[in-house]
């Protein structure tokens with residue numbers, strides 16, 4: 001009897017497609033030999049963090065670049081190398097990776113760093129999840145940092161999502177202001193908004209944005225190389241020859257986004273597996289592209305209220321039915337009113353719709369520009385959808401309250417195709 005004979009037949013124990021799917025997970029940190037084309041950026045991050053190896057204060061650093069250009073990968077990878085180098089000299093370096101999209105208040109950022117760094121046996125303190133004011137969380141953070149580390153590296157991803165820059169001011173000057181005495185803190189701020197430092201107060205800017213680093217998008221060849229280095233996520237012979245080049249080409253269409261490339265490849269494998277295919281083909285890749293885009297858009301709008309979805313639907317219809325790409329608030333508002341009536345929603349004021357458009361701009365769902373120059377505010381802003389309208393529509397219609405729009409949409413399409421009832 002083989003070892004597998006007594007296993008529960010309800011489950012699968014072999015995976016015909018993936019040898020190690022974790023290599024394609026977004027949280028996976030690939031080793032240095034799998035990192036492609038970022039030597040210069042790695043060196044710059046290493047230069048900024050170098051003092052930490054000897055227990056001294058690292059330089060703060062800002063990293064900019066579009067989605068999927070390796071900003072968090074390089075920050076985490078170099079930080080980990082700093083930690084292991086420092087350990088050789090008995091220097092303790094710890095790091096906290098904070099997603100400011102999820103933790104955007106001063107108290108939650110401070111609490112999270114303190115919880116990551118703290119070892120109650122060494123510091124003699126605890127960092128409770130709730131119940132302390134911001135000031136007390138700071139006190140515990142300084143204690144934890146002083147007792148448990150020589151250097152703390154704080155990586156703030158999506159730093160532009162922070163409610164205000166107070167936390168940056170205090171963290172960046174902790175040593176200078178003698179909040180901590182036996183230890184130091186280095187900050188790496190990551191953002192895809194290159195104009196982010198313009199929004200910081202002068203004091204924070206002067207202490208933080210001395211060192212800036214820009215990550216440019218990958219070209220299709222680099223994306224091919226990145227994917228080739230993860231080919232062992234699949235069993236030998238599973239990927240058809242055209243899968244990696246096609247995935248790279250599709251991911252390079254907007255800008256060279258490695259996150260999208262890896263997501264498409266993983267989804268292609270999953271789709272093949274679901275269909276009981278043992279080879280991943282170009283067709284799986286095309287389906288995977290659509291799924292990846294829909295998933296990503298869904299993630300962006302998941303928490304949005306139904307009114308915001310109705311407004312986005314209005315912008316989607318306008319985009320679909322016109323050769324224009326940008327629309328003024330007023331035009332979107334008129335279309336929204338129509339949709340709100342169809343859905344039996346209360347009709348919001350134009351001012352409120354304008355605010356919601358602004359929020360969606362902040363969430364990177366749409367892009368708003370004021371007429372003339374600068375980021376969009378106010379009644380004269382124009383708004384553009386950042387995703388393919390057919391994907392947006394599909395995702396918005398997943399919301400049951402918006403589903404009636406699907407019938408209206410189908411009827412419109414029939415009419416415009418001339419297949420509606422003839423007189």
Ligand SMILES: Nc1ncnc2c1ncn2[C@@H]1O[C@H](COP(=O)(O)OP(=O)(O)OP(=O)(O)O)[C@@H](O)[C@H]1O
Nearest residue numbers: 026034035036067068069070071072073226258259
């Ligand atoms: N140069 C590279 N070599 C190998 N893999 C890479 C490279 N750049 C990015 N990746 C992979 O692409 C994915 C996205 O990278 P990462 O999260 O670092 O991008 P990012 O610029 O921080 O994006 P975002 O702004 O969306 O957070 C990760 O799975 C990462 O491992």
